[in-house]
Amino acid sequence: MPSLIDIRRRIRSVKNTQQITKAMKMVSAAKLRRAQDRVIAARPYSRLLQRMLSNIAQAASEGSENETHPLLAQRPEQRVLVVLITADGGLAGAFNSNIIKSAVKFASDHAGLQVEYELVGRKGRDAFRKRRAKISGEYAGLFMKPVRREDATSIAHKIAERFANAEIDAVYVMVNQFKSVVAPEMATHRILPVEIPEAKTNIDYIYEQDPVELLKGLLPRYVENQIYQAMIESYAAYQAARMTAMDAASSNAADMLESLTLNMNRVRQASITREIIEIVGGAAALD
Numbered sequence: 001m002p003s004l005i006d007i008r009r010r011i012r013s014v015k016n017t018q019q020i021t022k023a024m025k026m027v028s029a030a031k032l033r034r035a036q037d038r039v040i041a042a043r044p045y046s047r048l049l050q051r052m053l054s055n056i057a058q059a060a061s062e063g064s065e066n067e068t069h070p071l072l073a074q075r076p077e078q079r080v081l082v083v084l085i086t087a088d089g090g091l092a093g094a095f096n097s098n099i100i101k102s103a104v105k106f107a108s109d110h111a112g113l114q115v116e117y118e119l120v121g122r123k124g125r126d127a128f129r130k131r132r133a134k135i136s137g138e139y140a141g142l143f144m145k146p147v148r149r150e151d152a153t154s155i156a157h158k159i160a161e162r163f164a165n166a167e168i169d170a171v172y173v174m175v176n177q178f179k180s181v182v183a184p185e186m187a188t189h190r191i192l193p194v195e196i197p198e199a200k201t202n203i204d205y206i207y208e209q210d211p212v213e214l215l216k217g218l219l220p221r222y223v224e225n226q227i228y229q230a231m232i233e234s235y236a237a238y239q240a241a242r243m244t245a246m247d248a249a250s251s252n253a254a255d256m257l258e259s260l261t262l263n264m265n266r267v268r269q270a271s272i273t274r275e276i277i278e279i280v281g282g283a284a285a286l287d
Contacts, residue, residue: 004271007264011257018253024091025246028239032181034146035236039178046229053222057196059211070164071194071219079114081136081159081168082106083191084128085175085230086121087238088143093248095176095184095241096123102186103174107133116168118159120231136162147235152228160223163192175230176237181244184237191226194219 002010084103086096100123107115116134119125125138137158142151162168171192176184207214 004264004267007260007267011260011264014253014256014260018250021246021249021253025243025250028243028246032236032239032243035239038232039236042229042232046225049222049225053218054196055205056211056214056218059205059207060215069216069219071160071192071223074193075169077113077170079168080110081116081118081171083118083120083171083173084124085234086124088122088141090123091245092238092241093245095238099174099176099186100124100127106188143235147231149228152231153224156224156227159192160220173226173230175234177233178236178240181240184241191223194222
């Protein structure tokens, strides 16, 4: 049985840890609020951009030119690039491990293809370095501060250029999307070649510029927005997962403190009882 001093030392250690987890929960909650506002504000723009792309693509297909934009080129998938978005930090439950396992499963399901990774986030980079996977790019430290569109733009330009040069045949994004504070939602979607959604309504717009030229300018912006949206979704989901994990850790620390306090009282009571018995026994021996 541990001594009273050991139990008190353990209680003091657990209390210090609980203070840290509570502070980390509050920090993540504050960051989550701002990240959630950015996600909610960006979603209407993404939907409108997708609808605009659909309308312009429909108008461009009705023109006389049959030129195909490089980002629309459909090729047999032999060389696949996976843009894996993880976090730069841990202490968020299974946030990073689940998306990494999903990326490993994706590679095993496409064993006959050449799969390489564009790793956004330190946790994904470290995991696939150990696995000696084929890595085409690493971006660590981007999530140590709020996500910048410039970072997403540079990543999008790189993968779009590689796709246009036929170095890769398809690009998939794997990300934890922010759906609720309770749990993120893992998603895998293909961003290249760009799939033009069908227009729900046939509206005859008047374009000041040729629709084909508009489509050429809109497609790279669409890819940039897909990367940026995925990054801010992942950042918000990470803060939610971290807040939930720190709340659970604080609750577990409270339960542990209750158990240790009860054990300490039992040890102290047993010690007092033993001392009383020794005193009574010594007094009886003197008589």
